[in-house]
Each structure stands twice: as C-alpha cells, then as structure tokens.
Amino acid sequence: MLDKNRRGKAMPMRPGDFRRVSRTGMRMIAVGLLALALFAGAAAYYRRVATPVTLIVPYAAGGSMDLSARVLARQLSEALRRQVVLEFIGGAGGILAVQKVLHAKPDGNTYLYGSGNAVLLSPLQIPGAGFTSHDLVPVAPVSSSHLTLMARADLHAQTMDELIELVRREKRPLMIGTPGVSTLHHLLALSMAAQLGGKAEAIPYVKTSTLLQDLGGGRLDLAILALPAATGVDAARGKILGLFSTKRSPLFPGIPTVNENASLRFWVVDPWTGIFAQRGTPPREIAHIKRAMKRVLMSPELSRVQATLGVVPADPKSIDGFDALVAAEAQRFAAMVKH
Numbered sequence: 001m002l003d004k005n006r007r008g009k010a011m012p013m014r015p016g017d018f019r020r021v022s023r024t025g026m027r028m029i030a031v032g033l034l035a036l037a038l039f040a041g042a043a044a045y046y047r048r049v050a051t052p053v054t055l056i057v058p059y060a061a062g063g064s065m066d067l068s069a070r071v072l073a074r075q076l077s078e079a080l081r082r083q084v085v086l087e088f089i090g091g092a093g094g095i096l097a098v099q100k101v102l103h104a105k106p107d108g109n110t111y112l113y114g115s116g117n118a119v120l121l122s123p124l125q126i127p128g129a130g131f132t133s134h135d136l137v138p139v140a141p142v143s144s145s146h147l148t149l150m151a152r153a154d155l156h157a158q159t160m161d162e163l164i165e166l167v168r169r170e171k172r173p174l175m176i177g178t179p180g181v182s183t184l185h186h187l188l189a190l191s192m193a194a195q196l197g198g199k200a201e202a203i204p205y206v207k208t209s210t211l212l213q214d215l216g217g218g219r220l221d222l223a224i225l226a227l228p229a230a231t232g233v234d235a236a237r238g239k240i241l242g243l244f245s246t247k248r249s250p251l252f253p254g255i256p257t258v259n260e261n262a263s264l265r266f267w268v269v270d271p272w273t274g275i276f277a278q279r280g281t282p283p284r285e286i287a288h289i290k291r292a293m294k295r296v297l298m299s300p301e302l303s304r305v306q307a308t309l310g311v312v313p314a315d316p317k318s319i320d321g322f323d324a325l326v327a328a329e330a331q332r333f334a335a336m337v338k339h
Contacts, residue, residue, distance in 0.1 A: 052083040054110045055275070056101050058094030058118040064228065064309070065273070069113055071305045072142060072296065079292035093182040094118025095129050102131055102278050108285025111139065112276040117184050119276060119326070120333045125182045133330050136276040138323040139286055140293035141314035143306050144272040147185060147244040148230040149192075149258055150223045152215050153237060160242050160261035167196050174200045174221040177211040184271060185224040187336055188244055191267040194339075212237060226271070227252070228310035244268045251310060267336060269329075272314075274322060290319055 055073055059065050069086055077084040089097040094114055104110035112119070119136055123129040149160075157163040167174060176193065178186040181204040189202035203220065205211040208229060214220045216237035223238065227249065230240050242258035243249060245268055258266050275293065277286055296302060297316040306313045318325075 051109055052085050053077075053080065054085050054087055054104075055113045056087045056089060056097050056110065058089060058097030058112070058114045060090035061088040063088075063090065064226065065113075067305055068143070068273075068302075068309060068311070071302050072113065075296040075299045075302055076289075076292055079295045080288065093122035093126055093180070095122050095126060095131075098122075098129075098131055098136070101276070102135055104278065106278050106280040106282075108277070108281050108288070110278070111289065112136065113142065113273065114276065115271060115273045116326075116329055116333070117182075117271070120330050121184055121187070121337075122182055124334060124337045125187075133326070135279055137279055137281060137286065138326040139275040139277050139289050140297075140319045141272055141274040141322045141325070142293075142297075143311040143313055144270050145311040146227040146249050147188060147269070147271060148225055148227050148255070149241045149244065150215065150225055150230050150233065150238045151241050152218055152221055153235065153239055154218070155221055155239075157241065158239070160256070160258055161263070163241060164196070164261060164263055167199050170199065173198070175219070176200055176202050177215060177220040177223040178202055178204050179208045179211060179225070180204050180206070184269060185226075187333075188267055188269070189224050191336065191339065195264055195266055226310075231310055245270050249310075250312060251307060269332070272325075273311075274314075274326075293319060 053076070055069065055076075057065055057069050066088070069088075073084040073086050087100070089100055094117060097114065098112060098118055101110055101112045120133050123132050151157060151163065155163075155166070157166045173193075174196075176189040178189045180186060183204075186202055186204055189200075193200035193202055200222070205214075208225070211220070211223055211225075212233060215223050216234075222241075224244070225233075227243070230238075231252065240255055242256050242260065244266065245257050248257060249255060257268065259268060275289065277289075294316045297314055297319075303313045
C-alpha cells in the first residue's frame with residue numbers, strides 16, 4: 001500500500017502507519033456497534049412501553065372486585081409508566097380467566113388478578129380445568145379478606161357456643177347456603193357440617209341474591225359469605241356469628257372468629273387476592289411488576305377503597321414471601337378437598 005509525501009510522490013506505508021489506521025478503524029467500529037446497541041435498546045424499550053399490560057380478572061365487570069381492580073390498574077399504570085387495561089372474564093370458577101392468561105404469549109404483558117379460589121381451588125374441584133397451580137407464578141399479593149358465618153335473624157343462637165348447642169338439640173339438620181359448589185365457601189360449609197356430626201347440610205346457590213332471599217325468608221338457617229357482603233345484609237335478614245379466620249378483622253374487631261367457642265375447632269382460612277404470571281414469563285418482566293407493586297401497595301387511595309370493601313391491603317414487605325404463601329395454601333386446599 002502506498003502513501004504520498006508532501007511533494008505528492010507515492011511512498012510505501014510504514015508499519016506504524018498500519019497500526020494507527022487499525023486503531024482508528026477499531027475505534028470507529030466500536031463506536032458504531034455501541035450506537036447500534038443503544039438504538040436497538042431504545043427501540044425495544046419504546047416498543048415495550050407502547051404495549052399495554054393486561055390484567056385479567058376472573059369475575060364479571062361490576063362484581064365484587066370491579067372497583068378494586070380499576071384502582072389497582074390505574075395505580076399500577078402510574079408506577080410502570082405503561083398503560084394497564086382490565087379484562088373481566090367471569091364464570092367456571094375462574095377457570096376461563098386463568099386459561100386466557102395461560103394461552104397468551106409469555107412476554108410479560110398479560111397477568112391474572114385473581115384469588116386462591118381461581119388459582120388453587122378450582123383446578124382441584126373442577127374436572128378438565130386444564131391447568132394446575134404450578135402453571136402460574138405468584139408475583140405479588142394485593143389484599144386479604146374474611147369469610148363469615150351468618151345466621152337467619154330469628155335463629156335462636158347469638159354466639160358459636162349457642163349455635164353448637166342448638167345443633168345438638170335440633171332433630172333436623174341445619175341448612176347452610178353457599179355461593180357455589182366450587183367455592184371456598186362451600187368447602188368450609190362441608191367441613192363445618194362434618195364437624196357438627198352431619199347435622200348440617202351445604203346448599204350451593206348460583207346467585208348470592210337468591211341465597212340472601214332464602215336466608216331472610218327462613219328457608220336457610222346459615223350462610224357463608226364474604227365479609228363485605230355479610231356486613232351489607234340488613235339485620236332483619238341475618239346476623240354474623242363469626243369469621244372463618246385465625247384472628248379478628250382489624251376493620252371489624254367486634255366480630256369474633258368461629259373458633260372462639262368452648263368445644264369445636266373449624267377449618268379457617270383468610271382469602272386473598274394477588275397478581276400471577278404464567279410460567280415462562282421472563283424474570284425481568286416479573287421483577288418490573290414486583291417493584292411497581294411495592295409502590296402501589298403504599299397507595300392511600302387503594303387502601304381507602306379496599307377498606308370500604310371490607311378487605312385489608314397487603315403489606316409491601318409480603319411481596320417477597322408471596323410464592324411461599326401460595327405454596328402453603330395449595331397444600332392446605334388439597335388437604336381440605338380430600339378431607
């Protein structure tokens with residue numbers, strides 16, 4: 001290779017010249033590659049931000065989780081700086097909603113906002129559910145609540161001790177209404193009936209409104225309802241005897257638990273809701289949601305809305321232990337179903 005001197009004559013390039021050209025070229029290539037990587041990263045980021053996150057809710061719009069879900073979606077959208085949209089899919093004990101999540105592309109854009117009933121209990125009780133709890137990855141808890149034991153207003157029992165004594169005296173079995181055969185409520189009713197020596201019968205209902213009509217009309221003796229639904233029942237229809245919980249609710253400390261009695265110990269469980277991803281979702285995407293949820297769970301607005309619904313917001317510190325909680329609950333639910 002030739003170069004030119006100051007007089008314009010061609011001269012052969014010296015070895016040092018090759019090294020200088022080589023270093024300059026390598027620098028230019030490195031700068032180009034870095035710019036390309038930055039451009040590609042920026043493009044991927046904007047594509048990700050432009051794609052909305054979908055939260056699938058296993059209940060019909062306007063149901064018990066509607067208001068909480070809408071506030072959660074807005075708060076999560078602000079924390080992620082991405083649009084979060086809700087899709088309500090009710091029916092089949094939450095199975096349809098879970099299947100929608102599992103059939104989506106595992107790219108971190110689709111999540112389930114559901115309960116232990118949909119994630120853990122339905123696949124244990126409904127044949128052909130098509131999934132198990134292992135197909136979902138726990139991401140973050142959202143809230144916890146309570147189930148209540150209600151009695152018709154004129155039932156001659158004001159406490160659990162009085163109820164147990166009444167059952168022992170009665171010749172006929174007491175009727176316990178529940179909002180569906182594949183619900184945690186029904187499982188608790190079956191367990192309670194067994195604890196009462198078979199002198200109670202669990203009756204599943206399709207609509208809670210019909211259940212409340214029968215409770216108020218005296219066709220049911222007892223009912224198992226979520227605390228928000230129970231606290232809204234008129235005193236002329238029914239009264240709360242206890243919570244199926246390990247401890248009293250901080251929102252309603254005057255209501256005892258069902259195990260605050262002198263003779264029997266019933267199954268208790270604290271229902272919860274949380275966010276789940278399908279297995280195979282990139283860990284970095286799940287990490288984004290977890291970080292955002294730590295901010296969301298500190299939101300005063302979300303806490304206020306959940307308090308009006310009778311549920312307790314999850315502690316942001318409990319996010320890291322949510323997978324362990326779900327694993328333990330899965331074992332408990334399986335034992336309850338077999339029992």
